[in-house]
Amino acid sequence: MGDEMRMPAVAGQFYQGTAEALRRQIENCYVHDLGPGALPEEAAAEELTGLVSPHAGLMYSGPVAAHGYRALGASGLKGRTAVIVGPNHTGIGSPISVSVEDFKTPLGVAHVDSEVVEGLVAAGIAEDPSAHVYEHSVEVQIPFLQHLTADFKIVPIVMMAQDLQSARRLGRALRELPQEDLVYIASTDLSHHVPIEVARAADSMALECILKGDPESLFRTVTEKRISMCGFGPVMAVQMAIGDSDIRLLKYCTSGDVRPMRDVVGYASVLLKRSG
Secondary structure, three states, X not given: OOOOEEOOOXXXXXXXXXXXXXXXXXXXXXXXXXXXXXXXXXXXXXOOOEEEEOOOOHHHHHHHHHHHHHHHHHHHHOOEEEEEEEEOOOOOOOOEEEOOOEEEEOOEEEEEOHHHHHHHHHOOOEEOHHHHXXXXXXXXXXXXXXXXXXXXXXXXXXXXXXXXXXXXXXXHHHHOOOOOOEEEEEEOOOOEEEEHHHHHHHHHXXXXXXXXXXXXXXXXXXXXXXXXXXXXXXXXXXXXXXXXXXXXXXXXXXXXXXXXXXXXXEEEEEEEEEOO
């Protein structure tokens, strides 16, 4: 495991395609008007267990994502394994797919944690790199991690099945792993391509469930209200894996806050700390 390489699918599209330009783009996300206002090294890292982080193009969602990665900081990531759970937008692969492949970006190679992957496969999670070949939801998180430090590993997971049973199955498999060196990232955008007033109202309902730490309520709300949130399954699975948590909204905005547009996409950065 970990000997194969997953090449970048959206470099030059969702984020800059060269190392120098990508570093500059990420730094601009931190100091953007919608960003946290300072680079990670200028802030003390918080002790956190997980993040909810958006995955659109960095020109839109990057400043919101930067709030979470500034809270994590280099010291919060160094020596740990980032379990990144995103939705499967492509429809390729298994219902829940973990990859054994290292991920390459313009900033270098993020190495897979083979032991964690083996534990998930033993728990019944499919080892299916094909689901990751063109999927961006995990990939877009990795440059932010690499910008913090080179000393980390990843476990890339995508969910095509986002029903409550699938989220419980993945959450249970994750929770059975040794937790001390894991940090979770649930990769999701919120409402998609709706008027800004509609997005803010729908996203408020979804975020209320997340902030209450209630995955079942999130599932009911998203499905019953038909909220076009793409990664509610990953959020549910991560919250189930972490369990009781202190949860804080770091930043919410829409693509319309970045650039005027009629229909917008919603983004949020949420911090999770396991209680007790």
